[in-house]
Amino acid sequence: MARIIVVTSGKGGVGKTTTSAAIAMGLAKKGHKTAVIDFDVGLRNLDLIMGCERRVVYDFVNVINGEATLNQALIRDKNCNLLYILPASQTRDKDALSQEGVGRVLDELKKDFKYIVCDSPAGIEKGAHLAMYFADDAFVVTNPEVSSVRDSDRMLGILSSKSRRAEQNEEPINEFLLLTRYAPERVKLGEMLSVDDVQDILSLHLLGVIPESKSVLNASNSGTPVILDEKSDAGQAYADIVARYLGEERPHRFIDDKKGFFRNLFGGN
Amino acid sequence: MSLLDYFRISKVGTASLAKERLQILVAHERTSKHQPSYLPQLQKELLEVIQKYVKVSQDAISVTFEQDEHQETLELNIVLPDNQAKNT
Numbered sequence: 262m263a264r265i266i267v268v269t270s271g272k273g274g275v276g277k278t279t280t281s282a283a284i285a286m287g288l289a290k291k292g293h294k295t296a297v298i299d300f301d302v303g304l305r306n307l308d309l310i311m312g313c314e315r316r317v318v319y320d321f322v323n324v325i326n327g328e329a330t331l332n333q334a335l336i337r338d339k340n341c342n343l344l345y346i347l348p349a350s351q352t353r354d355k356d357a358l359s360q361e362g363v364g365r366v367l368d369e370l371k372k373d374f375k376y377i378v379c380d381s382p383a384g385i386e387k388g389a390h391l392a393m394y395f396a397d398d399a400f401v402v403t404n405p406e407v408s409s410v411r412d413s414d415r416m417l418g419i420l421s422s423k424s425r426r427a428e429q430n431e432e433p434i435n436e437f438l439l440l441t442r443y444a445p446e447r448v449k450l451g452e453m454l455s456v457d458d459v460q461d462i463l464s465l466h467l468l469g470v471i472p473e474s475k476s477v478l479n480a481s482n483s484g485t486p487v488i489l490d491e492k493s494d495a496g497q498a499y500a501d502i503v504a505r506y507l508g509e510e511r512p513h514r515f516i517d518d519k520k521g522f523f524r525n526l527f528g529g530n
Numbered sequence: 531m532s533l534l535d536y537f538r539i540s541k542v543g544t545a546s547l548a549k550e551r552l553q554i555l556v557a558h559e560r561t562s563k564h565q566p567s568y569l570p571q572l573q574k575e576l577l578e579v580i581q582k583y584v585k586v587s588q589d590a591i592s593v594t595f596e597q598d599e600h601q602e603t604l605e606l607n608i609v610l611p612d613n614q615a616k617n618t
Contacts, residue, residue: 406548407548407551407552410552410556411552411555411556411559414556414559414560415559418559418560448545450543451542451543451544451545451546452543452544452545453545454545454548454549454552455545458545458548458549461549461553462549462552462553462556463556
């Protein structure tokens, strides 16, 4: 049975697209046929993060409008042949996505794919609503920062009341916390909310912590999901998250400040 | 974090303040989330009706909505001014 995952946050710039790209790649690398869909109509960016921006011919809206078939619009990833990308349209028409149309495309994808990752736009407007509406699981991407935590809480309210599962009185969406851009050394100094603080406030199941890392910008610069950078801390953190989501037990890493006293003392990074 | 930072005094982290503010805010937003959307309008109209008869101020009326597992309660609180309450 196919599962639909929404990567959401409310707030912009917290790492939704980075996360969508990484976990979609991670699931595909684990042998599951996976599609990742960009719901940010008008501001498409998943194609850039996945490194397939020059191969976009048709998009999500073309498929909904019957101007292209799903197979014509899906782009096979260059690094993994079990991963496909459905890019967003660059149209400025904000009503280009309809609930009926999105439902139809998702139903078609479910026949062929094991996981469908929906990369939500920021905000709580139509695109974000449709990205989460059909979801089975939600990855709530949060930064240890007040506005991000507040917006995540708002998003949790929307997931539990406005989704298809909520409307049809089915089992609720499984919600998971992904804490990104985490800086253990700043937490230690009391400058940043800790994992425990954020969990106290949101009471969510923690799927993993992604440390603030140079490798994330390097990965987006080169258009390769950061999870493929297996030597990097962020890449390993995403690999852990995918494994945990698939049911493996893995101890949490990257939560404690591993840098030595002397390294901190001399301002090492 | 460098050597100089260790000599600075009064370095109190702001994370605890962030947590405290968030806890209050989130608790407040979670209770108001379940309120029906007509509540502010209801409050406004009730106030207009009451003001026809009694001179009450804007903040003398409060409408609160509470929900538990078994029931939803709409609570209406009007504070009447002392002297006018007797006249009417």
